[in-house]
Amino acid sequence: MSIELRNRLFQQLDQLVLIDPHTHINSLDPSSHxxxxxxxxxxxxxxxxxxxxxxxxxxxxxxxxxxxxxxxxxxxxxxxxxxxxxxxxxxxxxxxxxxxxxxxxxxxxxxxxxxxxxxSADSWTDTVFSKSRLEGVFLTNDFDDPLEGFDTAKYIPCLRTDDLVFHLTNPRTKVRLYEATGVDISDVVSARQAIGKLFDHFVRNNAKACAISLPPTFAPVKVSDARANTALANVLSSGTSADEDDQRAVSNFIFWTLAENCQERKLPFDLMIGVNRKVFPEGVFQGQDLYDSRVSLIQYKDLLNAFPDVTFPISVLASVTNQELVSYSWIFPNVVANGHWWYSNTPTYIQQDCAARLEAIPRTKQIGYYSDMYKMEFALPKFAMYKRILAKVLAENFVVDRGWSEESAVELGTQLLRGNVETIFNVGN
Amino acid sequence: MSIELRNRLFQQLDQLVLIDPHTHINSLDPSSHxxxxxxxxxxxxxxxxxxxxxxxxxxxxxxxxxxxxxxxxxxxxxxxxxxxxxxxxxxxxxxxxxxxxxxxxxxxxxxxxxxxxxxSADSWTDTVFSKSRLEGVFLTNDFDDPLEGFDTAKYIPCLRTDDLVFHLTNPRTKVRLYEATGVDISDVVSARQAIGKLFDHFVRNNAKACAISLPPTFAPVKVSDARANTALANVLSSGTSADEDDQRAVSNFIFWTLAENCQERKLPFDLMIGVNRKVFPEGVFQGQDLYDSRVSLIQYKDLLNAFPDVTFPISVLASVTNQELVSYSWIFPNVVANGHWWYSNTPTYIQQDCAARLEAIPRTKQIGYYSDMYKMEFALPKFAMYKRILAKVLAENFVVDRGWSEESAVELGTQLLRGNVETIFNVGN
Amino acid sequence: MSIELRNRLFQQLDQLVLIDPHTHINSLDPSSHxxxxxxxxxxxxxxxxxxxxxxxxxxxxxxxxxxxxxxxxxxxxxxxxxxxxxxxxxxxxxxxxxxxxxxxxxxxxxxxxxxxxxxSADSWTDTVFSKSRLEGVFLTNDFDDPLEGFDTAKYIPCLRTDDLVFHLTNPRTKVRLYEATGVDISDVVSARQAIGKLFDHFVRNNAKACAISLPPTFAPVKVSDARANTALANVLSSGTSADEDDQRAVSNFIFWTLAENCQERKLPFDLMIGVNRKVFPEGVFQGQDLYDSRVSLIQYKDLLNAFPDVTFPISVLASVTNQELVSYSWIFPNVVANGHWWYSNTPTYIQQDCAARLEAIPRTKQIGYYSDMYKMEFALPKFAMYKRILAKVLAENFVVDRGWSEESAVELGTQLLRGNVETIFNVGN
Missing domain, CATH: 1.10.2020.10 (uronate isomerase, domain 2, chain A)
Structure with missing residues (x-):
């Protein structure tokens, strides 16, 4: 009975037309050849x-x-x-x-x-969108992306900021920033000006989120302008040989500035917490990153308190951090649990994490799933996997265990899959 | 079949009359108006x-x-x-x-x-007790509670000690201690005397446990009297501006002294491990605390070895610590796994944690559940939630997976719900 | 239906004749009296x-x-x-x-x-092997074990190295090493020579693995010969009173030397990560060890990168580390997930950990189970427990959830139980 029940719930959830709130789609070449x-x-x-x-x-x-x-x-x-x-x-x-x-x-x-x-059909991308029942996807745009040549209502820009926060040690980043904004950064004033221009450009082009992935050691704090100026000068002149303290101060300053801009523009700031880059340098392209699961959301305490008006959709890399995500979303009005990321995007962890969220986070504060895909074809099977698990959790933990009606269960699932993407990112509604 | 089986087990467990081993009930005003x-x-x-x-x-x-x-x-x-x-x-x-x-x-x-x-009925509290099938509840009493005006066999006192261990930096604590004991503490001798008097008072009034909640950084060690004297003097004079080292030494000294008193009075010492207070200071009343799940019971190694005769019913705030709790309860004779606390008091985590305990901790060393309630009305639904999950685990993991009889499964559940509360806290039997 | 399905899968898996890839069997007295x-x-x-x-x-x-x-x-x-x-x-x-x-x-x-x-029957050991459907067991041999008097094809030697890495502070270890190899170690040259002789002896006697258990704090790094010489001199002369830094350097040097020998001899190096010894010194024999679950495989980053040709079958003590094990096995070609160790060898944790591994680690890179037994009689019930859980996971997560045929599910289970032991350790095939 439970299997038939799961199937019935899945069938209904599978009819929904969705917006995928996080992908790496190339808007100029979205599907496979x-x-x-x-x-x-x-x-x-x-x-x-x-x-x-x-x-x-x-x-x-x-x-x-x-x-x-x-x-x-x-x-x-x-x-x-x-x-x-x-x-x-x-x-x-x-x-x-x-x-x-x-x-x-x-x-x-x-x-x-x-x-x-x-x-090779001209209509292939449209076919994929249609068969996948997607009407839009969030992109992951470099800060210097011109955002031209595509429909930003369908391919929704998202300002990805890893380079700004962690790679100002690379001289190329400063050059790219100059090329994108006309501002040659040298101190906190010019840095703020450049970042403001990036946000202007993105918001003007329908960007609906700012996003970043963060290593497990990152613990953002506000630094004074004086400290940031010294640190910026050192990092811009010495690059990766700058003091670690200065590198950290620059990361903190830039990160805080991003949050300030999100506040000003009412833009959600997606935090993807926990990845260590290049743990396996001999790995294949994009197959070199892993993690240290010893990370805590307590590291974000100052940030969450300092920006009550910024919504932070948070993804965690390891399932052991999911309970903290549940608890922090339960307490902080500005924390939203966001999808099932990367190494936690497998059924066993999704099921456990999804069930824990559904029973303790307000239903308005959870984004069910994003595909993280690079090519459009992946949306269908990835969302199908998630919807099957969601249907299983709704069937077993809500309809069977808690006596919910199937209709109420489908409503809850619908909110996770579609409604909250609309309300949290202000899209599609 | 499994659902009917679960229901049959639940029905039997639901008949039991229980004692709730941890609540925040006000014994002078226990139920809602x-x-x-x-x-x-x-x-x-x-x-x-x-x-x-x-x-x-x-x-x-x-x-x-x-x-x-x-x-x-x-x-x-x-x-x-x-x-x-x-x-x-x-x-x-x-x-x-x-x-x-x-x-x-x-x-x-x-x-x-x-x-x-x-x-508003005079009999309302009795009605709630009766419908909830409770015959007694443990309280959470401030150390200076007079413990007067109520039936201590039904409202069982428990000495809560957070203030003593962590807030002697607050001058008010010293004053309260003086008012409660007549001892003006200034050094280890007077501090021991005052604490001894508190225990006398509580034990005389049928207290059946000492309890404390602990931050994830706490790692109790014994400090020498000389060190404690210096630290006490500094903390009592400088308050929160005293050296952190001194504050820690005082916490350790007081904590150790509590354990010594528990040993002397054969009182279990409830440890509730893992909470960070005021993580979200702008939160509502009692809605400001969260945690860092990076905590280990290894931090309690010295304590557990030093007090083999004290029973430590231990609660952990995050489910990721539950396996350590299982293992430490399996090895240490004086460790007991106690309930499902706060952010782990939701079905997904209870089920996983309960199942892991049931299969590896001696059946005599687990306390199934406490409500942690502030008003009597919460016992019924909270215990019902737990009993449903317990019935599910007993049905699936014992009757189905291990071929147990339903009778044996109910016996095991009964021991967790009632028997162990009696034997571990020496009540109701 | 699911229960009958589980039973059918179990029956088939239960027919397999297995080799147990990790035990503490005494090859001269394998079964109970x-x-x-x-x-x-x-x-x-x-x-x-x-x-x-x-x-x-x-x-x-x-x-x-x-x-x-x-x-x-x-x-x-x-x-x-x-x-x-x-x-x-x-x-x-x-x-x-x-x-x-x-x-x-x-x-x-x-x-x-x-x-x-x-x-007392002469055939008892044979009877146990036969009823348990085992044809061989890996041993855990002290480095100075003569490996004589038994059939090494059935009782397969494994070089256990905890004493070498962590107990050179004990003068007796140096003496035992001399007695086993004729080499009196005093510096890196002689230490390498002695260790090389141990490997020669073990490989000559059909050893199929090197193994070690490691505390949660261990994070192996390569040390220079100069540093190792200084450290060795200090540790060999001062024992446990040697500087911790020197003790750590010696552990690192010896550990690295073991990995070099594994590389040269194409021997897998079993890492059993996470145990704290003697946490409860008053515990019974072998009942004193526990753990701190705050450990990460990131600590092994340098090792895994330095020895791409050494296969590392890794066991973790706590289930919270299992997701890292899944992810590291998914990325690093030389990492294999190995069994369910000690405090994680109970059904709830096995089920969760096994399910997570099956869906994200290549099927060739997981060793289902080892018994860790001291007496042969334990293989039957321990493997039966595992096979029941494996059958449950295959039934629910593969046949039901993913539409696999029962035949394919049994093939996957067979590979975990038998095939991978053969290919990874080069035995029985």
């Missing part, structure tokens, strides 16, 4: 690498997309158990009319060609 | 605040109880998903004859009046 | 002690095995809920023809005698 765009996603290359395929074989320069896909397909046997592999199969079945459960050396070439054929 | 006493509970005010109701609206001075309830009811829509809201509805249905699933602007006033009518 | 060998296992003595039996009663010198068993049986009432107790009953039923669900004062003596009778 061949299966190489699909299997080139780091979720496959890193798993294939982990299972024994040499990096050189995966990333060899000059090989054709088809050659690359062939090399990967040959080596997917060891990852057929993973949920990531199941995304590939579901996408193949639902978007590319693949008929079967396994794609391997026996059948991949014909499927590659058929997929390329379909993907 | 209006719904404002119910909805004024921080679980509702903080969730309403988190969902957007201004603190000023909730805590405005001089508004009537009915006005307060009206303001809250209007704003409960965003929290209807929470387990805390379900407590309110179940309490309304089972104790106050409310007929329906939702209390909102359309029906609250009539219900408010009807509730006030029922609550 | 009386129930005292069973109940003397620390899982029972420590739980009985925790439940109130004085250590002196359990460990009194000179009492007969039967007296010891009697004392324990009398006191097992408080632990009948534990999974460890269920191992005892299942072992009694399946290996010793015990008919019943409870062993207590009313029936233990007859059972003791019957068990002793069976265990």
């Amino acid at each position: 061949t299966l190489a765009d699909i299997l080139g996603y780091h979720y496959y290359t890193e798993l294939a690498h982990s299972a024994g395929v040499p990096k050189e074989k995966i990333e060899e320069e000059g090989i054709s997309p088809k050659e690359k896909v062939g090399r990967l397909i040959e080596n997917l046997g060891p990852i057929t158990n993973t949920i990531q592999y199941s995304w590939f199969i579901e996408m193949a079945q639902k978007l590319l009319d693949f008929d079967g459960d396994t794609i391997d050396t026996s059948n991949w070439e014909a499927f590659y060609d058929a997929a390329e054929e379909k993907m | 209006t719904l404002a006493d119910i909805l004024g509970y921080h679980y509702y005010t903080e969730l309403a605040h988190s969902a957007g109701v201004p603190k000023e609206k909730i805590e405005e001075e001089g508004i009537s109880p009915k006005e307060k309830v009206g303001r809250l009811i209007e704003n409960l829509g965003p929290i209807t998903n929470t387990i805390q809201y379900s407590w309110f509805i179940e309490m309304a249905q089972k104790l106050l004859d409310f007929d329906g699933d939702t209390i909102d602007t359309s029906n609250w006033e009539a219900f408010y009046d009807a509730a006030e009518e029922k609550m | 009386t129930l005292a060998d069973i109940l003397g296992y620390h899982y029972y003595t420590e739980l009985a002690h925790s439940a109130g039996v004085p250590k002196e009663k359990i460990e009194e010198e000179g009492i007969s095995p039967k007296e010891k068993v009697g004392r324990l049986i009398e006191n097992l009432g408080p632990i009948t809920n534990t999974i460890q107790y269920s191992w005892f009953i299942e072992m009694a039923q399946k290996l010793l023809d015990f008919d019943g669900d409870t062993i207590d004062t009313s029936n233990w003596e007859a059972f003791y005698d019957a068990a002793e009778e069976k265990m």
Whole structure:
């Protein structure tokens, strides 16, 4: 009975048209051209690498997309158990009319060609949007993105700020900032001016969020202008050889300035907390980052208190931090629990984390899911995975355990999937 | 089948008459007078605040109880998903004859009046005790509580010691201690004398436990009398401006002295580990505390080894610490796993934590649940929530997975709910 | 349906003949002689002690095995809920023809005698191997074990290295090393020579792994030869009174040298991460160790990057570290998730951890289970516990949730239980 109940709830949730509140879609080239765009996603290359395929074989320069896909397909046997592999199969079945459960050396070439054929249609991106029941996606834009050449109501800009906060040590960042704003930063005044111009540009182009990913050691505090000036001078002149204290002071100053701009522009500030970059430098492209799960939201205490009017949709990298996210969202009006990020985006952790959120965070303060995808084709299987788990949690923990009606359960699920994206980011409504 | 099985087990567990081993009941005014006493509970005010109701609206001075309830009811829509809201509805249905699933602007006033009518009966507290199948509750008494004017067999005193351990920096604490004991503390000798007198007073009045809540950074160690004398002198003269080292030394000295008194009086010492106070100072009353889940029971190693004859019922604030609690209870004869505290008192975490305890801690060393309530009406729905989860775990993990008889499963549940409270706290038997 | 499905999967997994990849079996005396060998296992003595039996009663010198068993049986009432107790009953039923669900004062003596009778048969060890469907077990050999007098194809040597890395402060370790290798270590050259000889000896005798357990604070780094020489000199002369820095440098140097030897000999290096020794010094034998769950695999970053050709089967002591293990196994080609260790070897944690691994780590990179047993009789109930949980996860998360065929699910389970032990350790194939 519970399985039929889950299916009924899933069917209803699956009808919703959604806006994906966090992706890495390239708005000028949103969908795939061949299966190489699909299997080139780091979720496959890193798993294939982990299972024994040499990096050189995966990333060899000059090989054709088809050659690359062939090399990967040959080596997917060891990852057929993973949920990531199941995304590939579901996408193949639902978007590319693949008929079967396994794609391997026996059948991949014909499927590659058929997929390329379909993907070459002018309407392919529209087809994917439509079959995925998406009407818009949030982007992840570099701060110097011109935001031109696309429909910003469908491809919604989001100002990504990692470079500003953590890479002003790189001289190139200062140059890019100058090119984007006409401001050559040298002190807190010019830095504030440059950042203000970035926000102006983004807000003018329909940006609906500012976002950043943060290492587990980051603990933002406000620094004085005097301290920030000294630190900026040192970082801009000495780069990565500047004192760590100065680097940290600059990060804090820039981060705080971003929050001030979010406040002024009423822009939510997505915090994605917990990643250590380049833990495995010999890993494949985008397959080098990991984490230290010893992080606490207490590190954000000062920030959350200083900016009561800024909404902070927070994602945590490890499920062990989810209970803190639940509790902080339960107490702080400006904290929202946001999706299931990266290493926590697998069914076992989603189920546990989703269930804990649903029973203790106000229903208006949780964003169910975002895909984090690089190519549009991933929305369908990733959201389907989430919706199945959400349906399971609603069925078991609400309808069965708490006696809710199916209708009420679907309403709650709908709010997580769609309604809260509208209200929190002020889109689509 | 499993659902019917769960229900059968629940029905049997639900018949038990219980003693609630940890509450904040005011023994001179134990139950509610209006719904404002119910909805004024921080679980509702903080969730309403988190969902957007201004603190000023909730805590405005001089508004009537009915006005307060009206303001809250209007704003409960965003929290209807929470387990805390379900407590309110179940309490309304089972104790106050409310007929329906939702209390909102359309029906609250009539219900408010009807509730006030029922609550005004002289027998209301008795009615609540009886319908909740409780025969006694542990209190949380300030160290200077006179413990007079109530039946200490029903309202069982418990010496709460946070003020002594952490707030001797506040001159008022020293004064209160003098008023309670006639001892003006100035050094380790007088401090020991004063604390001894508190214990005498409490034990004479049927106290069955000493209790304290502890921040995640606390790691008790024994300090020498000489060190404690210096530190005490500094803390008593300089208050919160005393050296942190001295403040810590005083906390350690007082804490150790409490454990010594527990040993001498054979009193269990409840440790509630992990809370950070005032993380959100702008939060509503009692809705300002959160935590850092990076805490370990290894911090209590010296204490647990130094006091083998003191039973330490331990509660942890975050579920990530529960496995340590399981392991430490499995190894240390003097560690008992105690209930599901605060931010871990929600179904998903209770189920995981309860299941892990049941399969690895001796059955004699686990206290199933306490309500932590401020008003008697909360016992019924909170215990009902726990008993449903306990029945689910017993059904699935014991009857189904391990082939236990239903009778044996109920026996185990009964021991957690009732038997161990009797044996561990020496009450009710 | 799900329960029947689970049972079908279990039945198939239960037919497999296995190799147990980590035990503490004494190859010269592998199975029990009386129930005292069973109940003397620390899982029972420590739980009985925790439940109130004085250590002196359990460990009194000179009492007969039967007296010891009697004392324990009398006191097992408080632990009948534990999974460890269920191992005892299942072992009694399946290996010793015990008919019943409870062993207590009313029936233990007859059972003791019957068990002793069976265990005295010359073929008893063979019987246990056969009924448990095991064909080999990995040992845990001291570095100076002569590895003589047994069949190393069945009792597969594993070089355990805790003493070398952490106890060179003990003069006896240096003497044992001299006795085992003829090398009197005094500097990095002689230390490398001695360790190389140990590896020669072990590999010559069919060793298939090197292994070590590590405290949560350990974070291996490479130290220079110069630094290691200074540190070694100090540690060898001053023992435990040597500087902590020097002790740490020696641990690092030896640990790194072990990894170099594993690389050279293509030997997997089992890392068992997270134990604090002697947290409860008054505990029973082997019942004194606990842990601090605040540990991260980021501590092993340098090691994992430095030795890409060494396979590291990693076990973590606390389930909160399991997600990191999943993620690091997903990214690092040389990391393998290995079994469910000690305090995480209970059903609730196994189920959560196993499910998370199955959906995100390549199927070739997970070792399902090892028993960690001291006596052969424990393999049957411990593996049965694991296989039931594995069958449950495969049934619910793969067949039901993901639409897998039962055949595919059994294949995946088979790979975890048997295939990966063969390929990762190069045995039995």
